[in-house]
Amino acid sequence: MNKSAQPKAAHVTTRRLFDMKQSGEKISVLTAYDYTMARILDRAGVDVILVGDSASNVFAGHSTTLPITIEEMIYHAKAVVKGVQAESSRAMVVTDMPFMSYQLSGEEALRNAGKIMKEHECDAVKLEGGRVIAETVKRITDVGIPVMGHLGLMPQSIYKYGSYKVRAQEEIEAEQLMEDAVILEKAGAFAIVLEKIPSALAASVTRSLSIPTIGIGAGVECDGQVLVINDILGLNREFHPRFVRQYADLNTVIEHAVKQYVEDVRSGNFPSPDESY
Ligand code: KIV
Numbered sequence: 338m339n340k341s342a343q344p345k346a347a348h349v350t351t352r353r354l355f356d357m358k359q360s361g362e363k364i365s366v367l368t369a370y371d372y373t374m375a376r377i378l379d380r381a382g383v384d385v386i387l388v389g390d391s392a393s394n395v396f397a398g399h400s401t402t403l404p405i406t407i408e409e410m411i412y413h414a415k416a417v418v419k420g421v422q423a424e425s426s427r428a429m430v431v432t433d434m435p436f437m438s439y440q441l442s443g444e445e446a447l448r449n450a451g452k453i454m455k456e457h458e459c460d461a462v463k464l465e466g467g468r469v470i471a472e473t474v475k476r477i478t479d480v481g482i483p484v485m486g487h488l489g490l491m492p493q494s495i496y497k498y499g500s501y502k503v504r505a506q507e508e509i510e511a512e513q514l515m516e517d518a519v520i521l522e523k524a525g526a527f528a529i530v531l532e533k534i535p536s537a538l539a540a541s542v543t544r545s546l547s548i549p550t551i552g553i554g555a556g557v558e559c560d561g562q563v564l565v566i567n568d569i570l571g572l573n574r575e576f577h578p579r580f581v582r583q584y585a586d587l588n589t590v591i592e593h594a595v596k597q598y599v600e601d602v603r604s605g606n607f608p609s610p611d612e613s614y
């Protein structure tokens with residue numbers, strides 16, 4: 338069978354994620370911010386690609402996720418969607434709504450969610466927060482835009498917390514988180530990211546919901562897992578939190594390759610006659 342005759346894998350939908358939870362099939366999620374990486378992720382079979390506002394840190398070099406703008410998120414998301422379309426078009430693409438693009442009013446949130454969905458063909462948006470944004474989540478989902486929630490450590494609230502340490506270790510915060518998860522599900526969210534919370538709490542949230550939970554630093558009992566692509570590839574030398582499993586050391590690989598290139602240019606070893614016209 339030639340390549341063009343191969344059947345395309347079915348695109349992952351919110352319904353498919355729901356079914357995966359019911360059947361106990363784990364959901365794999367990774368972030369991506371550009372076309373090339375999105376192609377690799379889709380080819381490798383990841384279920385969901387998150388165009389995370391972590392682009393603010395790992396792509397743009399800011400110290401928090403707060404500075405990234407909606408235009409910048411749309412720029413990244415367009416590239417990611419093109420990458421997925423260039424491969425099997427299987428992965429679902431979810432785009433983070435950046436800080437202050439959904440907090441001011443339900444109307445503005447809806448306008449911005451609509452802008453993200455219209456300007457590139459992504460599948461869903463992600464918002465951070467619980468009861469405070471429940472009305473907004475309802476408003477966005479009511480017009481047909483799927484919303485992924487995000488509870489626990491919410492990086493857009495870093496200045497309120499003052500640190501990136503594990504959340505909901507105290508009973509009162511754990512109870513609030515559990516309530517928030519139920520509220521988000523009722524408001525229409527199709528999945529919820531649980532970031533940096535105790536595994537036992539994540540497990541009990543997961544059991545209480547019919548929609549999938551996607552953990553990051555939240556233990557193995559979540560319905561799926563998400564990590565930042567730069568972290569699993571070892572591109573970020575300074576960042577080694579306990580919840581990251583590093584699958585490659587691309588930092589060293591790239592540095593080595595670049596050093597060799599520089600050496601070859603300097604010594605006149607590149608380009609060779611075969612690499613010239
Ligand atoms: O922005 C991001 O990458 C995220 C994930 C870490 C969940 O929100």
